[in-house]
Amino acid sequence: MRDFRLLRQTISILVLCILIEFCSGSVLEGIKEKFSLIPGLLLMVPPLIDLRGNIGSALGSRLGTGLHLGLIAPELRLTRTLKLNILLSLTLSCVASATIGIFAYVLGEIMHLEGVSVFSLLFIAVFSGALSGVLITLLTILLAIISFKKNWDPDIVTGPVITTLGDIVTVLMIWLAVILW
Amino acid sequence: MVVQAKFSRVILESYLVLIISAILSLLAGFLLQENLDRILRLSMLVALVPPINNLGGNLGCMVGARVSTALHLGSISGFRSKQARKEFFSGLVSGLSSSVLVGSALFALGFAGFPARIVWIFLLASVMQTLLAVFIALWLALMSFRKGLDPDNIVSPIITSVCDVGGVTSLFVAARLLGF
Numbered sequence: 001m002r003d004f005r006l007l008r009q010t011i012s013i014l015v016l017c018i019l020i021e022f023c024s025g026s027v028l029e030g031i032k033e034k035f036s037l038i039p040g041l042l043l044m045v046p047p048l049i050d051l052r053g054n055i056g057s058a059l060g061s062r063l064g065t066g067l068h069l070g071l072i073a074p075e076l077r078l079t080r081t082l083k084l085n086i087l088l089s090l091t092l093s094c095v096a097s098a099t100i101g102i103f104a105y106v107l108g109e110i111m112h113l114e115g116v117s118v119f120s121l122l123f124i125a126v127f128s129g130a131l132s133g134v135l136i137t138l139l140t141i142l143l144a145i146i147s148f149k150k151n152w153d154p155d156i157v158t159g160p161v162i163t164t165l166g167d168i169v170t171v172l173m174i175w176l177a178v179i180l181w
Numbered sequence: 182m183v184v185q186a187k188f189s190r191v192i193l194e195s196y197l198v199l200i201i202s203a204i205l206s207l208l209a210g211f212l213l214q215e216n217l218d219r220i221l222r223l224s225m226l227v228a229l230v231p232p233i234n235n236l237g238g239n240l241g242c243m244v245g246a247r248v249s250t251a252l253h254l255g256s257i258s259g260f261r262s263k264q265a266r267k268e269f270f271s272g273l274v275s276g277l278s279s280s281v282l283v284g285s286a287l288f289a290l291g292f293a294g295f296p297a298r299i300v301w302i303f304l305l306a307s308v309m310q311t312l313l314a315v316f317i318a319l320w321l322a323l324m325s326f327r328k329g330l331d332p333d334n335i336v337s338p339i340i341t342s343v344c345d346v347g348g349v350t351s352l353f354v355a356a357r358l359l360g361f
Contacts, residue, residue, distance in 0.1 A: 003271065010275035011282070014239055018283050021235045047203040050345075053238075054202055054338035058195060061246040061333040068250045088191060096199045103203070155250055159242030159337055164235065 009156050017164040024168050034178055040108035040116040044125060045174065047100045051129070052170045053163030055096070056136045059089045060158025063144040067154055074148045082141065089137045090130070097129025098122060120181055127180070128173035135173075136166050195334045205342035212349055226352055229303050233352060236280060237310040237344030241318040244272045245336030248322040252332060260323060269319055276311030280304060302355045309351035314344050 035041050062085060066072035072081055101122040108116035140162050144154040248268055251257040257264045284304045288297065318340045322332040 003267075006271055007275055007278075010240075010243060010271070011279050013243075014236060014275060014279035015282050017239055018232045018235055018279070019286075021231050043207075046209070047206050050206040050338075050341060051199060051203060053341060054199055055195075057242050057246070057337040057341075058334050061242070061249055061337055062331075064246050065250045065253050065333055069253060084188060088188065088195070091192060092195055092199065096196060096203070099200060100203055103207070107207075153247070155246035156243050159246055160235075160239035163238060163242065163341065 006153070006156075009152055013156055013160050017160045020164050021167075024164070034175060038120055038124070038178060038181070039113045040104050040121055041124065041174075041178070043107055044100050044104035044121065045171070047103070048097065048125060048128065048174065049167050049170045051093075051096055051100060052132055052136055052166035055089050055092050055133065056140050056162035056166050057159035059085060059137065059140045060144055060154065060162055063141065064148075064153070064155035064158065067144065067148045074145050076142075076145060086137055086141070089140075090133050093129045093133030093137075094126055097125040097133075101125030123181060124174060124177040127177040128170060131176070132166070132169045132173040135169055136162060139165065191331070191334065194330060198335055198338045202338040202342040205339075206345055209342065209345035209349065212346060226299075226302070226356060229299070229306070229352055230349060232283065233303070233306055233310055234345050234348035236276065236283075236307060237314040237348055238341035240272060240276045240279075240311060241314040241340030241344055242337045243275075244268055244315055244318040245322050245332065245340055248319060249326075249332040249336065252322065252326045257323075260319070265319060265323070269315055272315035272318075273311060276315065277308065280307035280311065298359065302352065302359055305359065306348070306351040306355035309354065310344065310348055313347045313351070314340060317343055 035045060063072060066081060067074060073079070101124070102118070104125070105116055105118045105121050108121075140158055143161060144158050147154045147157040248257060248265070251264055251268070257268075259265065281304065284300050284307075287303065288300050318336055321336045321339055325332045325335040
């Protein structure tokens with residue numbers, strides 16, 4: 001019976017995420033037009049999108065372990081463990097995004113792209129990283145705790161849902177950063 | 182878990198893994214760019230790249246997260262343990278049945294005019310992708326735990342990047358095998 005529940009949860013989440021991915025792909029396609037305005041920006045879009053999903057799903061995986069071990073109580077209260085986890089993923093969001101911004105700049109220079117500016121790439125990477133980091137971190141915590149309460153395994157729910165939603169949130173935040181720049 | 186390990190250590194461990202995975206995903210982008218003309222010839226293949234990468238990455242994340250929890254709980258010991266086998270096979274079954282579901286949905290809807298051959302390519306490629314994702318996720322979780330690292334921080338970043346490379350590759354191999 002438990003095996004059956006495991007399969008049912010896994011399959012429904014996987015199919016849901018693939019279907020969202022099909023739809024979001026076409027939405028993002030439209031926004032991406034604006035990205036070619038800033039040289040070198042397209043270079044850092046895939047790694048930034050991946051980064052968001054990775055930080056989110058690592059957080060989700062840690063929360064899943066914590067909830068199963070009983071180290072985190074399944075309630076929305078700011079405990080010390082939860083604070084540390086939030087601080088960790090926000091720090092990682094900013095530092096790793098900045099690193100990717102610099103990587104993209106160096107790569108752009110190597111590829112002889114015209115008019116690559118390290119400041120614009122850094123600003124866009126860190127701004128979008130910090131903002132989507134806050135959103136995704138909150139969402140991950142909500143998802144992990146709510147799914148655990150509803151008897152769904154957070155190890156199954158958080159990773160896929162966060163990576164899929166992270167794609168959309170990150171592209172929207174990069175878009176916002178480009179508009180502000 | 183962050184509670185038990187030192188904060189600075191977790192930061193360093195995660196940072197390194199994230200950067201490795203960012204470099205891998207840059208590589209996947211290059212792979213795609215390099216083969217662009219071949220992909221364009223089979224223009225329908227492009228539409229299959231995001232869902233197949235998504236499938237592999239997500240499946241790998243789930244297996245990784247579940248095995249990490251089991252490792253921390255002490256209910257999985259090694260590759261040959263009963264629990265590890267159960268995770269492996271349930272991962273395979275869910276990956277395969279999800280891709281069959283998505284494949285038949287594509288087939289039924291005629292999504293964007295998908296011809297039947299594209300659906301077969303998708304199915305064959307997702308068999309390869311599923312095997313790759315489940316196997317590597319399980320291996321990574323067990324290995325990193327054995328080396329004293331926290332698999333919660335290691336598996337999901339690495340597996341999503343590996344599956345980005347694996348998805349594109351298995352689509353090519355499947356297309357080649359089916360005579361495109």
